[in-house]
Amino acid sequence: MVESNELKDILCLYNRHIEQGLIEKTTPLFNYVDFKKGDIIVSNKGICKTCFFLSAGFTRTYSLDGTTEKTLWFGEKGDLLTSFQSLYNGTQGYEIIVALTECKTLAIDMQVFKGLIKTYPEIAEVYIKIVELGYLYWERRFLIQSRLNAEERYREWMSRAAHVSLHISLGVLAEYLNIDQATLSRIRAKKT
Amino acid sequence: MVESNELKDILCLYNRHIEQGLIEKTTPLFNYVDFKKGDIIVSNKGICKTCFFLSAGFTRTYSLDGTTEKTLWFGEKGDLLTSFQSLYNGTQGYEIIVALTECKTLAIDMQVFKGLIKTYPEIAEVYIKIVELGYLYWERRFLIQSRLNAEERYREWMSRAAHVSLHISLGVLAEYLNIDQATLSRIRAKKT
DNA sequence: ATTATTTTTTGATATAGGTCAAAAAACGAA
DNA sequence: TTCGTTTTTTGACCTATATCAAAAAATAAT
Numbered sequence A, B: 001m002v003e004s005n006e007l008k009d010i011l012c013l014y015n016r017h018i019e020q021g022l023i024e025k026t027t028p029l030f031n032y033v034d035f036k037k038g039d040i041i042v043s044n045k046g047i048c049k050t051c052f053f054l055s056a057g058f059t060r061t062y063s064l065d066g067t068t069e070k071t072l073w074f075g076e077k078g079d080l081l082t083s084f085q086s087l088y089n090g091t092q093g094y095e096i097i098v099a100l101t102e103c104k105t106l107a108i109d110m111q112v113f114k115g116l117i118k119t120y121p122e123i124a125e126v127y128i129k130i131v132e133l134g135y136l137y138w139e140r141r142f143l144i145q146s147r148l149n150a151e152e153r154y155r156e157w158m159s160r161a162a163h164v165s166l167h168i169s170l171g172v173l174a175e176y177l178n179i180d181q182a183t184l185s186r187i188r189a190k191k192t
Numbered sequence C: 001a002t003t004a005t006t007t008t009t010t011g012a013t014a015t016a017g018g019t020c021a022a023a024a025a026a027c028g029a030a
Numbered sequence D: 001t002t003c004g005t006t007t008t009t010t011g012a013c014c015t016a017t018a019t020c021a022a023a024a025a026a027t028a029a030t
Helices: A004-012 A020-029 A084-089 A110-119 A121-147 A150-165 A170-177 A181-189 B004-012 B020-029 B084-089 B110-119 B121-147 B150-165 B170-177 B181-189
Strands: A031-035 A040-042 A050-056 A059-065 A068-075 A095-099 A103-109 B031-035 B040-042 B050-056 B059-065 B068-075 B095-099 B103-109
Touching (some): A020 A110, A020 A121, A050 A110, A121 B068, A150 A170, B004 B050, B004 B103, B050 B110, B103 B110, B170 B181
Antiparallel strands (some): A031 A103, A040 A095, A059 A095, B059 B095
C-alpha cells in the first residue's frame, strides 16, 4: 500500500499545485517495487509496460551500441524510469536501466499513467515538466559535449554530481563523459 | 485574418485528432507575421512574448557564447519558433532566431498560447508532442556529436537535411556540426 | 566590368586525446 | 591471508582534427 504522501512528494517536484484529492485518488494505482544493486529495472526487450518513479537510490541508463554500452543518464530521487521510446511512441525501447544501489520505486502501469495524463490536466503538467526537464538535460549535455574539453567536462560533472560518482566506476564515468578511461584517469590525477 | 486550414495543417503535425471546432475557435488568436531573409524573429533581449509557428521558409537558431555564435538548430515548416527558456520558465531566453529565407509564420501571444495548453487537452497534446520531439532532437544530436567523427556527422547531416544546406554557408554548417570550417571543406572535397 | 568583400580552399603545423599494453592497485571470495 | 578478478594507473605512440595563414574563388557593390 503506497503512502499517498510519498507519491505527493514526488509529483510535487514537477507540479507544486496538485490537489490532495487527486493524490488520494491516484495513489492506489501505484505499487512499491524495490530493486537490489545490479538489478535491471527497465530492459530493452519488448515494449516497456511499467513506469517507475524513483523514490530512493541511484540508477544508470545505458544503451547497447553493438556490444559496447553507452551510458545515457543517471537517475536519482524523483526521476521517472522508463523507456521514453515506449512512452512516446509505444514502440520497443533501447534503454536499459540498472540499479546502482538499492532502489525504492513507485511503479505504475504505463497505459494507466498515459490515461492519467489524458484525464487530469494536473498530471499532464507533471508529465510536461518531466519532458521539459529531459529536453533541457539533453540540450545541456550536447552543449557540454561540444563546447568543453575532456578536463572541463570532468570538472563540470564533479561540481554538479559528485554524489553520483560514489556509486560508479571510473570506467562508467569515462563512458558517460565520452572520455577514454586512461585519459580520465590522468585528468583525475592532476591537482586542482 | 488567418485561414483556419493553415492553422489546422500545422497543429495536425503534432496531434492528428484535433477537432474542427477547436481549430475554428483558436484561429482568431493567431496572426500572420512574415519575415524577410536576415530578419530577427526571436531575440535574446528580454522575455520572449510571442510564439511563431513557421508555415514557410527556413530559420536558424543560435546562441552567443561571448562573441562567437553557436548554431543550435534549423527551423522548417511546422516548427515552433520561440525561446524555450521563456516558454518553460518565463525567464529571459538566450536564443536568437533569424530568417534564412523569406518566412511566413502564424504568431500567437505566448501567454495566450500557455492558456490554450492549460485549457484544452488537445492543445496540451500538441505542446507535449513538440517538447517530446525537442527532447528526441537533442538526445539524437548529443549521440551524433559524441559517437560519430567529423566526416560521419557531415554525411549523416547531408543524408537527412541537404535541403537546409541550400540556405546556409559552409561556415554556419561547420559551426552547427562542430567541425572546423577548414576541416569541413576538406571533408566535402573528398569523393563519396 | 572592375573593385571590394565575403566565403571557401589549400598547405603546413600543432595538439588533445585516443589506442595498445603492461604494471599496479583495489576488491572479493575461499 | 591468499589467490583470482576487476579496476585503475602509467608509458609509449598515433591519429583526427584544430589552428594559423595565405591563396583562390565566389558574391556583391559601384
